[in-house]
Amino acid sequence: xxxxxxxxxxxxxxxxxxxxxxxxxxxxxxxxxxxxxxxxxxxxxxxxxxxxxxxxxxxxxxxxxxxxxxxxxxxxxxxxxxxxxxxxxxxxxxxxxxxxxxxxxxxxxxxxxxxxxxxxxxxxxxxxxxxxxxxxxxxxxxxxxxxxxxxxxxxxxxxxxxxxxxxxxxxxxxxxxxxxxxxxxxxxxxxxxxxxxxxxxxxxxxxxxxxxxxxxxxxxxxxxxxxxxxxxxxxxxxxxxxxxxxxxxxxxxxxxxxxxxxxxxxxxxxxxxxxxxxxxxxxxxxxxxxxxxxxxxxxxxxxxxxxxxxxxxxxxxxxxxxxxxxxxxxxxxxxxxxxxxxxxxxxxxxxxxxxxxxxxxxxxxxxxxxxxxxxxxxxx
Numbered sequence: 161x162x163x164x165x166x167x168x169x170x171x172x173x174x175x176x177x178x179x180x181x182x183x184x185x186x187x188x189x190x191x192x193x194x195x196x197x198x199x200x201x202x203x204x205x206x207x208x209x210x211x212x213x214x215x216x217x218x219x220x221x222x223x224x225x226x227x228x229x230x231x232x233x234x235x236x237x238x239x240x241x242x243x244x245x246x247x248x249x250x251x252x253x254x255x256x257x258x259x260x261x262x263x264x265x266x267x268x269x270x271x272x273x274x275x276x277x278x279x280x281x282x283x284x285x286x287x288x289x290x291x292x293x294x295x296x297x298x299x300x301x302x303x304x305x306x307x308x309x310x311x312x313x314x315x316x317x318x319x320x321x322x323x324x325x326x327x328x329x330x331x332x333x334x335x336x337x338x339x340x341x342x343x344x345x346x347x348x349x350x351x352x353x354x355x356x357x358x359x360x361x362x363x364x365x366x367x368x369x370x371x372x373x374x375x376x377x378x379x380x381x382x383x384x385x386x387x388x389x390x391x392x393x394x395x396x397x398x399x400x401x402x403x404x405x406x407x408x409x410x411x412x413x414x415x416x417x418x419x420x421x422x423x424x425x426x427x428x429x430x431x432x433x434x435x436x437x438x439x440x441x442x443x444x445x446x447x448x449x450x451x452x453x454x455x456x457x458x459x460x461x462x463x464x465x466x467x468x469x470x471x472x473x474x475x476x477x478x479x480x481x482x483x484x485x486x487x488x489x490x491x492x493x494x495x496x497x498x499x500x501x502x503x504x505x506x507x508x509x510x511x512x513x514x515x516x517x518x519x520x521x522x523x524x525x526x527x528x529x530x531x532x533x534x535x536x537x538x539x540x
Contacts, residue, residue, distance in 0.1 A: 171208040178215065178296065178304060178335045185333065186302025191536045194329035196274070197235060198265025207536070212270050215335055218242055226341050227293065232270025232334040239269060243341055251342040252288050253279035253431075259441035261503060270334040276326035279435040280377040280394070283369065283473040289325035291340045297324060297332035300529030305332065323524070329535045331528040345396040348376075350427045351409055353391040354417040358382065358458040358471070361391040365474040366454060367412055368393045373405040379434045380471040394431060434472060440481055443468075446504030448488050450478040452497030463492055510539050 173192070175181040193207035213233040220229040223246040230239060236254065243249050254277035256267055271277075273295070278287040296306045297320075307320035323331060353364060361380035368375045377394035384390030393409060395402050410418055421427055433439055440447065445467055452460055454475030461469050466480040482488060485506045488499050498511035513521060521539075525532075 172211065173208065174211040174214045176214040178298065181212075181215070181333060181335065182298045182302045182304050184210075184302075185298050185300065185533065188533055189531070191533050194274070194333055194535055196233065196265075196268035196271030198263055210333065212333065212335070213268065215270075216268075219336065220338075223248060226343075227338065228341050229294075229336065229338045230269050231336050232268065232273070234269045235266040236269060236272060237266065244344070247344045248341045249344045250291070250339070251281060251285045252291055253281050253435060254288060255279050256436045257502075260437045260447065262441075269337055273325055273334055273337050274327060274329045280379055280431055280472050283378060283476070284374065284376045285342075287325075289322055292321045292325055292337060293340055294338040295321050295324050295334060296336040297334045299332045300531050300533050304335075328538055330525060330539050332534065345398075347399045347402050347422075348394065348396040348424060348427050349402050349406055350421045350430060351393045351395070351406060352419045352421065353393075353413060354384070354388050354419065356380070356389055356391050356416075358389075358461060361389065361471065362454055362457055362475040364391055364413065364416075365393070365471075368409060369474050371409065371412060373409050375409070377431060377434075378472075378474040379431075380475070381434070382469060392430065392434065394427070434470065437470070437479055440468065440479075443481060444484065445481045446484055446486055446488075446507075447502045448480045448482060448504075449500045449502050450480060450488075450497065451476065451500070452478065452495060456496060460492060460495060460497075464488060465491075 173184055175184055191207050192210035195209050195211045197213060211233075215231040216233040216235070218228065218230045218234060218239065220227070221242060226248070228239065228243070239250070254267070254272045258264065258267070272288060273292060276288050294307060296304065299305055305320065324334060353361075356364060358380065365378040365380065369378055373395065374397070375393050376396045377392065380389065380391045382389045395405050395409070397405075406420060421430065437447070450457070450460060454473075457471060457475040457478050461478060461480070464480055464482070466482050468481040470479045471477075472479070480488065484504060487507055489507070489511065492499065500511065501507050501509045
């Protein structure tokens, strides 16, 4: 990620209302670095910082309708507390980047949505964008735009909810987001297989995920406790259902070195380490996120020759830690997927787009940000 000292920013703006934000953008003639809670990094060099933390608070929560609406600057911790009181949660378990990035800012709803942050459970339930029912944002002309709502529908030619999720603030500044939430399951368990090679682990995860036993997470840690590789398969639901599915899942791997963890705190701890890469927090080097076809993942890892790596999403997402300044894309060459630089400098953060896609991207930015105000250069 392009990281610089916050002191390089020429100005800092923290509007407290949507109208104040719209007025600020309408009168702007120089770019902004859009910032939520700062947990994913800091300001881009030379840009004024536009913080959304002043737009905070849950504006609507209807537990019976599984719907929550909050302003973009609302800390995710505040949302988690409100949901937990009703035994509900954000099922896509967004990543908390603070430890990995060495930042102390509070993750916010807007930052999560802008980056489409989605954790290990995405492999079963979907990404953050799939739970976003509606958005409000201010575009580059200072217009307040609303799309979607508290039901899953759109009323314009653009699916703006999907466009804004993952746009990293380059199309507009999010001000409010409506979300679908889900009940917290009664119990959870983690089946762990020790000692598998990368190839064996990817095959085992594919087998588990294609089974009818609703695996809610499939990850492989090549250096687990004691240095032994561990493949992790998570199950959630009612107690009797989880017990039955555990037994059936075990039967898929006869002769394997299997352990089962049923303690909810231990299960949470293990999957949080996968989600947030907690074991890499104090390490040096660049951190890359590789999105690829699961069956291709072991070969790509071998070609990348990382210092450390971890498989998530059954192998569809691979985290790699490499020496600083490594050009991973050049090392891998062409492949079916893309590589994103999450922590580090010296390379573009996002995979360069094919020209046909880049042309569409430029057209969208011209439509939504004609003055080029929002995070210029961040996504190419």
